[in-house]
Amino acid sequence: MSTTSTEEEQTAKASGDTLLEVNDLKTYYEDGGLLGSNPVKAVDGVSFDIQRGETLGLVGESGCGKSTLGRTLMRLEEATAGEVKLNGTDITTLSGSDLKQFRKDVQMVFQDPDSSLNERMTVGEIVREPLDVHDWKTPSERRERVRELLETVGLQEQHYYRYPHQFSGGQRQRIGIARALALEPEFIILDEPVSALDVSVQAKILNLLEDLQNEFGLTYLFIAHDLAVVRHICDRVAVMYLGNMMEIGPADEMFDQPANPYTHALLSSIPEPDPTIERDRITLRGTPPSPRDPPAGCPFSTRCPVKIRPAAYRDMDPELWERIEVFREVLRERSRADPSLSDRVRKLLGRESHRAGMDEIIPELFGELDVPSDVMTHIREAADYAENDDEDAARSYLREEFGSVCDHERPDQLSVGNRGRLSLCHRHEAEYEEPATVFETLVQ
Amino acid sequence: MSTTTETEIPLRQRVAENPQPALIWAAVGAVLIGVELGAILQVVGAVAGVVVNLLPGDPGASAVQSLQAAFDAIPTLVSRDVIPNQGYWNGTGYENTFLGLSPAVAWAIRVAFVYAYAFAVLAWAWNGYKRFRRHYRRVDWTPRDDVVNRFRGHSWGKFGLIIVITFVVMAVFAPALGPTTMERNILQPYDYEVSYWSEDTQSVETVLVGEANLGSGSQGAGDENVAPMTYDDFGRFHPFGTATNGKDLFTQVVFGARISLTIAVVAMGIAGLIGLGLAMITAYYKGLADLATVLVSDSIQALPVIMVLILMLVIFQNTWVRELYDGAVLIILIFSIVYWPFIWRSIRGPALQVSEQDWIDAAKSFGQTPTQVMRKHMAPYVFSYMLIYASLSLGGIIISVAGLSYLGLGITAPTPEWGRLIANGQQYVASPSWHISLVPGLLITLVVTGLNAFGDGIRDAIDPQADTGDEAAATGGGA
The missing domain is CATH 3.40.50.300 (P-loop containing nucleotide triphosphate hydrolases)
Structure with a gap:
């Protein structure tokens, strides 16, 4: 670091x-x-x-x-x-x-x-x-x-x-x-x-x-x-998320211009005393992952609203992209839950377990959307793994297909501005757009 | 309370500034203690005698003996000598009794006097606490005041306390309470004589106490029975009647109270100390220390208590340990070993709870040592819980000791024990001699109930959940 x-x-x-x-x-x-x-x-x-x-x-x-x-x-x-x-x-x-x-x-x-x-x-x-x-x-x-x-x-x-x-x-x-x-x-x-x-x-x-x-x-x-x-x-503020320091820097600068996506989200949660002011709040999806099993890449990658997409899906409908992220989170949650005793018995008897039910989750998530057939193939593939109680395989399949640098590599603390500010995000690298820029396009 | 109170000016100086309340209290105390100084010194002499006895070669035995003799000569107010009841009818009046009253009345006066004295001493001590609180204590309120106030409003607990005090006084003043003495009536009856008015010869005659006992046993039949509150054929008064062998039941009961109380209190004290110490260690260090203690205590708790007691008493049957204090020392040891897991279990929860408080972390953060953290920041919160469980289990020990003696184990004869009295009288329960079993049985029930009530009272006093209203009054001048 x-x-x-x-x-x-x-x-x-x-x-x-x-x-x-x-x-x-x-x-x-x-x-x-x-x-x-x-x-x-x-x-x-x-x-x-x-x-x-x-x-x-x-x-x-x-x-x-x-x-x-x-x-x-x-x-x-x-x-x-x-x-x-x-x-x-x-x-x-x-x-x-x-x-x-x-x-x-x-x-x-x-x-x-x-x-x-x-x-x-x-x-x-x-x-x-x-x-x-x-x-x-x-x-x-x-x-x-x-x-x-x-x-x-x-x-x-x-x-x-x-x-x-x-x-x-x-x-x-x-x-x-x-x-x-x-x-x-x-x-x-x-x-x-x-x-x-x-x-x-x-x-x-x-x-x-x-x-x-x-x-x-x-x-x-x-x-x-x-x-x-x-x-x-x-005088200075450090922002922590899931055991990591996401951003650290002078308080005034950080509050005026947050660099890290997580700081963005955190600051937008401050209530505004004036109710007439229109604000675009960033609501984070889901809950933080378990600190026992943090994401392999960026700690915030599971909830980040401005996560870098792989090149192939950069132009995908944002709605669909979010559904895919939700689907991945569902699988993550499921792999964390221990199967109950009755689930184990069912599995031993060769019956379908309660935990399956992918045929309910998939239409629920993707039913209303126009999903390109190649994307749907990947989703079905992952769902099949999950159907067989192999959430880990399903997760790694989706990570390979839809994952980006955020999922694979832990970002470094990169310097932002000229007052010793550090932020843990891939987007500060030259090849990507800055988080702030992406947030602006998001709220529009 | 003075130890828990931070004192900038030493207590002595605060007393010197306002001496009157303390002086009055001290003067009353001097009178109350002074009249019994002889008895206190006698206890000291007896303890010295035991110590000398235990030392190899008995050094200074003669000095201790002369000291004991000197102490015995000091007259005390609450004693048999001041209010004697062992007199006899000489045809026209009573001789050698208090003011020439009948032995029964003289005895009743002495018992009343003993209890009056005991309660006077307790009232004096309580008054001392109140004077300290009012005149000398720096703080105007402590959390413990609330506990005391809550207990004072707890009738069931106060009932228990009175029973417990009555029982303790019975044990402490046993020699003065009995209508006759242990030595004379129970241990060495053939060394003493008793004078009585013989109807046959119409004159005062003397007979050995042992022979008199033979003629006044309670064996169930109408003419072989000395019921409670009656005289036997030799003019001796028996408040609880006589036992099967003619010995005075009341004397046996009061001395039995002594041994029961000693066993229960000492065993519980040792068990409580072990339990509290382990609770502190396991709650502070948790982990392996806790696990090891759980295993040991579970192993001990898995043993059936009475069975272990019986086995141990049989195993040690003819050893010197069994002889100490008529077997009581062995029983105390066994009970402490068997009971500490119970105490530890009961206070482990509160101890773990208090160990999670932030003030423990705070103390660690400025470098307080583990022993001090346990002593200052954990033990005071757990101690009261221990007191509850200890008072509740005291009754259990008393019952167990009685049970053992009932089975012929436990305290060896002739030292009186309630359980053995019950066993002896068992076959006469349905006869006129019902009193032999019934009286000690009722007393055990009463004492155990009293101890439970007292424990309930402490629990309700400690537990703020039990507080019903007047919180404002309890918190006092809050800031």
């Missing part, structure tokens, strides 16, 4: 003010099977860096791996491969006192203020605990520090002896922030810090976070799914 990074960027990383550098990080969840299992690829090869003092936003749908990425950076999950360098030290292999020192430098603010504070401890004890763990100065200085911190995050000194139960959600999140600040960290991971709060409180917490960043020179990784919040607070 870093192969496409330009020379200048490489030197900037080496000399500049890079706090955190992530190279090809992978976090896979094995599900504990004794035999070699198919792991969930929550984070599947992510590279980026964070400059000192900046706020990097990390956005994506639920389940795209953004929280896992944050937890891996915190060493709450073990990385499967790759490296995470904080001030030049790879933290994925730290242990003992080095790990403890690292725990001092990086802190986290959690999403749910209800469950991130131990309800049996007073606020003072909660905020003081990190100081106790690291034997920070004397006990009375610790108590003094906790009082200061409470003031810093906008709580009062007398809240020291209260329990979290006695506070509102926003106040609890302030307690969580005070705890994260206690050890004077350089880097704070904010894991959806405001998404559990009322809208009126969200702004206050965001302002507090910004003030704290200015006051203490903090660096933030801001994980969120609320794009408006990200636009408000972040």
Whole structure:
């Protein structure tokens, strides 16, 4: 992935003010099977860096791996491969006192203020605990520090002896922030810090976070799914999809001119406050594929509205092309579902299983359309495979016939614009049209 | 509560700033404890004696003995000496009884006095907690206050608590409660004499206690029966009647309570400790640790408890382990080994649940050690669940011990045990001597019901789902 990074960027990383550098990080969840299992690829090869003092936003749908990425950076999950360098030290292999020192430098603010504070401890004890763990100065200085911190995050000194139960959600999140600040960290991971709060409180917490960043020179990784919040607070934004970083770049540029097709789709989902404004929303088809079995090519290829078509079908009716894509998705879903016991019995007895039923799906999908005979032959062929419960053969047949570079090759992170923006899409290569251009033709 | 409360000014200093409530409380406490200081020291002396006995060569045995003698000489308020009931009729009045009252009345006064004293001590302790909460605690509200308040509104639980307290007091004050003593009536009856008014000779005569017992057994027939709340032929009062061999049933029952309670509490304590510790480890590390514990606990739980107990008791029949505390130590060990999987199973769920909370991740993220995470962030949430299951299973252990003794295993004679009393009286159930089986049987039922009620009460107090209304009052001055 870093192969496409330009020379200048490489030197900037080496000399500049890079706090955190992530190279090809992978976090896979094995599900504990004794035999070699198919792991969930929550984070599947992510590279980026964070400059000192900046706020990097990390956005994506639920389940795209953004929280896992944050937890891996915190060493709450073990990385499967790759490296995470904080001030030049790879933290994925730290242990003992080095790990403890690292725990001092990086802190986290959690999403749910209800469950991130131990309800049996007073606020003072909660905020003081990190100081106790690291034997920070004397006990009375610790108590003094906790009082200061409470003031810093906008709580009062007398809240020291209260329990979290006695506070509102926003106040609890302030307690969580005070705890994260206690050890004077350089880097704070904010894991959806405001998404559990009322809208009126969200702004206050965001302002507090910004003030704290200015006051203490903090660096933030801001994980969120609320794009408006990200636009408000972040200097740069990274977009994740299915464990991959689809696009990363300056926030303003990315929001004005998204480069990656997925970013396009994501941004068009931001609700517009003015109902009279006419907007062309891009609605994505289907759901993200299983992270156990990501597509072989581009991670977004199964849902991409501007996917590159093979030369032979470039002029095909868009409607028909979409139906073919839907058909492929149906097959993918079917191959994921385990056959039920009764299906297995049916198969053993030589009876037709419930899962077949291609003769219903094909007319449903293609009945109303005028399908060229050569295309229909291919569809029938794939349907025959599927009829015999061999979805994998059907899928690879269709991939060979209708697949393009998007299905076959994983794209590189290609540089877009001149402000260090990277986007994971084949369309940035010279031989293809840019995604933005294709989107324009789509909405017309 | 003071351990869970963060104190900037030490408690001592806070007390010094406002000493009056603490002083009053301490003064009352000094009086209450002071009158029983002798008894407390006697317990210390007895424990020292046991320790010396266990050490090789019995070092300092004589010193301990003289110490014990000195402690025994200290008068205590709640004792047989202050309110004696073992007197006799001399033809015109009672001699050697409290204020010359009849033995029955003197005994009843002493029992009432013992319970009054015990409840006074508990009230004093409760008052101390309330004073601390009101005057000295830094926090004005803790989550545990809600639990206490909920329990206070739980009648069934309070009923259980009262039964449990009654039972515990019975065990603790067993020597003072009986109309006669263990030593005199049960263990060494031929070493003591009893004076009584003989109708035949119209004079006070003496007889060995053992002989008197022979003449006052309850054997079913009308003239061979000493029913509850009656005197026998030798002027001795028997609140629960006598057993088949003429020994006082009430004395046996109160001492039986002692051994039952000791076995149940100690066994449950050990099992609870193992269960809680393993629950913490398995919930924190999950995976292999959990799997291994599941296998071990399943294997143990697959064993039929009573069968294992019987086998073990038979196997260890003539060994020194079997002799310790009349067999109770062996029973305790077996029960702890057999019961921890039950406790662990019961609290594994809550432990796993709490281990998934974000505050565990938060603690890990700033480098808290696993043991501290378990102790500070997990155990407090699981402990109360353990308490529920422990109190519910205490009854089961009491029943099992009684069952074993009923079968002739378990606690060895002559140490009294409820199950053996039931077994002894079994053949007289349909005769005038029905009391021998019925009284201990009813007591077991009552105690087990009480323990269950108490467990229910704790559960409802802990479980916020059980909270019916007045949430606002419970949360107090919320911010």
